[in-house]
Amino acid sequence: MWDWGAFFHYLHNTYLLTGAGVTLALSLASLAIGLCCGTLAALMRMSRNPLLSKPAAFYIWLMRGTPVLVQLIIIYTGLPQLGIRLNVIESSLIGLGLNEGAYLAEIIRAGILAVPRGQFEAARSVGMTHAMTMRIIVLPQAMRIIIPPLGNTFNSLLKTTSLASVISMEELLRRTEVLIQVQFKVLEIFIVAALYYLVMTTIWGFIQERLEAHFSRSHAAPKDEAGAEAALQPNARIEKVLLSHDAQ
Amino acid sequence: MTRSDAACGTANGSGPWMLEIENIHKRFGPLTVLRGIDMRVAKGEVVVIVGPSGGGKSTFLRTLNHLEKPDEGRVKVDGQLIGCEERNGRLVALPDSRVAVQRRQFGMVFQQFNLFAHMTALENITAAPIKVLKVPREEAVAEARRLLALVGLPDKEKAYPEQLSGGQQQRIAIARALALKPKVMLFDEPTSALDPEMVSDVLKVMLDLSEGGMTMVVVTHEIGFARMAADRAVLIDGGVIVEEGPPDAFFANPQHERTRKFLSKVLDHRAT
Numbered sequence: 001m002w003d004w005g006a007f008f009h010y011l012h013n014t015y016l017l018t019g020a021g022v023t024l025a026l027s028l029a030s031l032a033i034g035l036c037c038g039t040l041a042a043l044m045r046m047s048r049n050p051l052l053s054k055p056a057a058f059y060i061w062l063m064r065g066t067p068v069l070v071q072l073i074i075i076y077t078g079l080p081q082l083g084i085r086l087n088v089i090e091s092s093l094i095g096l097g098l099n100e101g102a103y104l105a106e107i108i109r110a111g112i113l114a115v116p117r118g119q120f121e122a123a124r125s126v127g128m129t130h131a132m133t134m135r136i137i138v139l140p141q142a143m144r145i146i147i148p149p150l151g152n153t154f155n156s157l158l159k160t161t162s163l164a165s166v167i168s169m170e171e172l173l174r175r176t177e178v179l180i181q182v183q184f185k186v187l188e189i190f191i192v193a194a195l196y197y198l199v200m201t202t203i204w205g206f207i208q209e210r211l212e213a214h215f216s217r218s219h220a221a222p223k224d225e226a227g228a229e230a231a232l233q234p235n236a237r238i239e240k241v242l243l244s245h246d247a248q
Numbered sequence: 249m250t251r252s253d254a255a256c257g258t259a260n261g262s263g264p265w266m267l268e269i270e271n272i273h274k275r276f277g278p279l280t281v282l283r284g285i286d287m288r289v290a291k292g293e294v295v296v297i298v299g300p301s302g303g304g305k306s307t308f309l310r311t312l313n314h315l316e317k318p319d320e321g322r323v324k325v326d327g328q329l330i331g332c333e334e335r336n337g338r339l340v341a342l343p344d345s346r347v348a349v350q351r352r353q354f355g356m357v358f359q360q361f362n363l364f365a366h367m368t369a370l371e372n373i374t375a376a377p378i379k380v381l382k383v384p385r386e387e388a389v390a391e392a393r394r395l396l397a398l399v400g401l402p403d404k405e406k407a408y409p410e411q412l413s414g415g416q417q418q419r420i421a422i423a424r425a426l427a428l429k430p431k432v433m434l435f436d437e438p439t440s441a442l443d444p445e446m447v448s449d450v451l452k453v454m455l456d457l458s459e460g461g462m463t464m465v466v467v468t469h470e471i472g473f474a475r476m477a478a479d480r481a482v483l484i485d486g487g488v489i490v491e492e493g494p495p496d497a498f499f500a501n502p503q504h505e506r507t508r509k510f511l512s513k514v515l516d517h518r519a520t
Contacts (some may be wrong), residue, residue, distance in 0.1 A: 121315060122362035122421075126376035126428060127352035129345045136379055141366045218366045218408040 007188040010179070010208045011195070020196040021177030026161045028173055030096035031154055037101025042108035043134070056105070063102030069163045071095045076167040092164040100157055107149045111142030150210035155201050172196055259468050265324075266291040266463045267432055272321035274304075274487075284321070285318045285486035289432075292461045296468060296478035297496070300510055303485040305467045309434050312465065313354035314347050326431055327351045335511040352380065355425030359437040363409040369396065369420045370405035373427045381428065388427070395423035399453050415446025419453055426457075433457065435466040469514055475499055483507045 010016060044056035063071070076091040086094065117137050123133040165174035176193040178188050267289035274282040281304045289295055299305045309314040312323055314331045323330040330350050332339045365374050373392035377383040383391075385389070396402050399419035409417050418438055425433060435454065439447040451473050458464055458477045468474065474481050474495050481489045482500040483506070491504045502508045 118358060118360050118362035119364065122356075122358065122364065122424075124315060124348065125313065125351065125354070125356035125358075126424065127348050127380045128376065131347045132348075132379060136312075136375065137364055141364075144366075215366075218368075219410055 003185060003188055006183075006185045007191065010185070010189050010192045013179075013192070015179065016172070016175055016189075016192060016196070019172040020200070021171065022170055023158065023161050023172040023197075024200060026092060026096065026160045026164065026169070027154070029093055030085025030100050030157055030161070034100025034104045034157075037098060038104030038108050041101060041105035042112065045105065046112065047111060059098075060102045060105050063099050064106075068095065068099045068160060069166060071099060072163060072167050077175075085183055088164075088169050091167055092161075092169045096157070096161060096164065099160075100153065102151050104150065107146055107153070108142065110149075111144075111146035112138055114145045115141045115186060144204070144219070147208070147212050147215050151204070154208075155204060158200050158204065190212060205241075257409050264291075265289060266293070266326055267312070267465070268324040269312065270323075270381060272308065272318045272323070273318060274307055274311055274318050281487055282311065282318070285487075285489055287482070287489070289463060289465065291463055293479045294458045294464045294466065294472040294477050295480045296466045297482045297484055298467075298469065298471075298474065298514070299484040299490075300508065300513075304487040305484040308484060309436050309465060309467050312432075313351045313356060315351075315356070316321050317426060325350075328353075339471070341357075352376075352428050353431045355428060355430035355433045356424075357418070357421050357433070357435045357438045357487070359427055359440050361414070361421045361441070363417050363421055365409055365422070367408075368405065369401065369407050369409075369412070372409070372420055376424070384511050392423070392427060395426055396420075398426075398456070399423045400449070413446060414442045415449045418442065418446075418450045422450070422453055422457075431465045432465065435464065435468065437467050437469070439468065439470055471499060471511075471514060483510060485510070495514045
């Protein structure tokens with residue numbers, strides 16, 4: 001039978017809430033690592049130098065071609081065989097971060113490719129170096145293209161972190177399972193955990209909307225009507241200029 | 249010696265010229281676009297370049313500030329070599345970061361305006377002075393406002409490019425180029441993408457600039473502007489200079505068959 005009392009009890013259970021906090025922190029940290037790896041891999045992949053582009057392509061191919069669960073298990077339980085011992089948190093961050101980076105690399109690359117060629121040229125024409133052009137002109141514009149798919153991958157990431165429970169990372173799903181083994185309220189506790197995930201992804205949805213609005217602000221504004229009016233006058237003005245010029 | 253070093257040639261003393269261009273060649277793969285162009289432009293001189301599309305005039309303009317690196321030949325601005333440097337008596341090609349510094353001596357205006365789409369008009373103008381020249385923000389903003397007034401758009405500083413007409417965008421683009429206090433302004437068909445009623449606005453700003461003593465190289469089809477503002481007209485076709493001369497003689501009485509053909513086409517087009 002469904003136990004409402006147990007459901008409401010676990011709805012504000014500190015042990016589970018802490019687990020949800022770990023899930024959120026793990027997601028954010030993985031996103032940060034993913035953004036660094038992803039931006040670097042995207043820029044390397046677009047380089048004309050094969051010493052840069054090939055390793056980036058290999059990384060993306062490898063990470064996207066194998067399940068993240070397998071990657072986590074290899075990092076946590078496989079690598080010690082080679083003498084590389086990483087604790088649960090390190091393994092989770094590396095596994096999820098590298099995996100996220102590979103997906104973000106492709107998203108970021110698509111965003112950069114969508115910025116018109118003329119923007120690069122204009123930036124160079126005002127004396128910006130390649131690095132400045134990327135940082136000041138291209139990446140901010142690419143963000144408008146990048147944010148929607150980036151939001152989707154972060155939504156996935158919030159849920160993908162549950163895989164880290166397999167290597168005993170104490171995040172939301174792991175704690176849910178531990179609690180169930182003690183309390184046997186399977187449905188109630190799992191529903192609470194599901195609600196926690198739902199709340200996190202929903203809040204992220206709102207944040208994503210704000211971000212999208214922020215990065216499209218230069219495109220959201222309505223066309224200025226005054227522009228058309230002003231354009232009608234200049235003929236008179238130039239005639240005056242031309243006349244005065246002829247007179248000289 | 250690498251090929252790009254070879255392209256630098258040998259160093260010479262500088263003359264009274266603002267721009268000294270020697271023997272520029274440019275190839276794109278199998279296609280040779282420029283076949284040896286020489287040109288000297290005095291300080292304050294306005295040179296208008298005309299010619300059929302595909303003739304190499306835009307590419308020539310872009311080799312001047314090394315947006316396109318010439319395969320051969322060299323460019324000097326105010327006596328300084330662009331893209332190369334003399335080291336121990338021989339010339340070596342400079343890395344991208346150094347060429348970027350030299351490029352600031354040119355202002356460039358594009359056919360498609362290419363305003364930074366994510367920045368307001370004011371930010372477009374202040375971006376390079378603040379980030380590249382490290383000018384204090386207040387100073388850059390004050391200068392940008394002065395330039396906005398100069399191009400007749402003092403009330404548009406908060407507008408994003410997408411909110412502006414083509415003519416307004418192009419005038420902002422001119423202000424952006426001027427913000428770096430360039431020695432030479434390059435215009436690559438600045439009015440070709442504009443609605444006809446916007447053209448005069450942009451030409452007026454360009455006229456003002458030329459009267460103010462700016463050295464300018466202008467690729468355009470605006471024969472009227474050329475006759476009025478240019479000190480010299482040049483026809484580039486097939487990657488070489490076919491004819492050049494004072495605009496009055498050049499347009500009224502062209503010497504070369506190719507110039508006559510081209511001009512008759514352009515003028516016919518204008519008449520219809």
